[in-house]
Amino acid sequence: MAPTHLSAPSRASSAPRRTAPRSGVLHVNVRHTTRYTVVGNHLAQHEKLSLMAIGLAVHIQSLPDGACIAIKALAARFPEGEICVAAALRELEAHGYLARTKERLPNGRLATRTVSYNRPGHLPLEPEPDPEPGRRPEPEAQPEPQPAPRPSPAPKPAGPAAPPALRGPAASLLAGLHLREPRLLLSERDVHRLAPGVTAWLDRGAHPDAVCRTLTASLPDDLKHPAGLLAHRLAALLPPPLPAKPPAPDPLQNCDRCDRAFRGPEPGACPGCRSTHEECAA
Structure with a gap:
């Protein structure tokens, strides 16, 4: 009788074995089917963002529209303080992952509107409506046989789909530069890419007219790349932050x-x- 080998597997595995690395991380991945967020490696492996900024960007991208991401709300949610949260938000804004603009409410007060970009520099896609959770889509009814219709003239090819509207004061300012200087006619992609730089100027108290004068002044005669020139001016001529307000005097006693x-x-x-x-x- 043949000897029994206790260490031998009961049956051979048909799946090929993956050679494990001798050092470094070893991933054990499970496919997500619910409650997950897709994050690009351009963010997860960003070479210039801090670890705090990357983690905060992932958290913001996982939130639904309308969620509050004010500095005080984020500092109450995480152990990092308001100073760290504010610095991380500025990093994300400088690299195009966030855009913050001031909007005036109907009651006259100013409010900050924040837009999160999961892939800066690219236009968003129109989302398809999801079916109701837990409900399977009903099968389409099969049409009854009909007589073959008469051939109709071929329809004219449809024009290109209208791009999404540009919103916010920074995008409006950039889109209207060609009205002052015809050579500064920008594409929609350039407007989205340059909008965070204009927002940084507006947040530092620069008037929109002053921003326009700076961007359109003394243009070179052989201007070939207007978007590159504007990006250089927005970064090189950024005004200093607003001075801190003097401390309030002590109350009367x-x-x-x-x-x-x-x-x-x-x-x-x-x-x-x-x-x-x-x-x-x-």
Whole structure:
């Protein structure tokens, strides 16, 4: 009788074995079917973004439309503070993954509108409507046989589909530059690519007219690449950030001893009464 080999597999596996690397990470992947977000390697392996900015971009891209991504809301959600969150948002904005614009509400107040781009520099695709969850699409009814219709003249080829509208003050400013300077007629792709740079100017307090004058002034006679020239000017001539507001003065307080008014962070004695008390104690 043949000997039994306990270490031998019960049956041979038909799947080929993958040679495992001797060092580095080894991936064990499972295909996602629900609750997942597609992230491009241009973001996950970005050479200039910080790890904080990459992780924040992935989190933002996983959120539904209308979710709040204000600095305070993100700092309350994650252990990093407001300073780290604000710096990561600026990184994403500088590399085109976010665009923040100021819009005036019907009540007159200003609000910040943020647009997230999962692939900067590319136009978005029109999403197809998803079927209702948990419900299979009903089969189409088969039409009854009909007599063959008479041949009709071939329809005229349809024109190109209308591109999505450009929105936001930065995109409107760039799209209208050719009205001031005909040589600055930009393509829709260039407008989307340059819009974050204009937004950075507007966020730093630059007036739209001042931005237009800077971008259209003293153009070279042999201008061949207007988008490249505008990208250089937006980066090289970016104005400094707005100066910090001076700290608010201390509120008015009434002295507990002489009842005179003085400015101080907390109620108590005024500086004159405190100094007199210190001299008496000495």
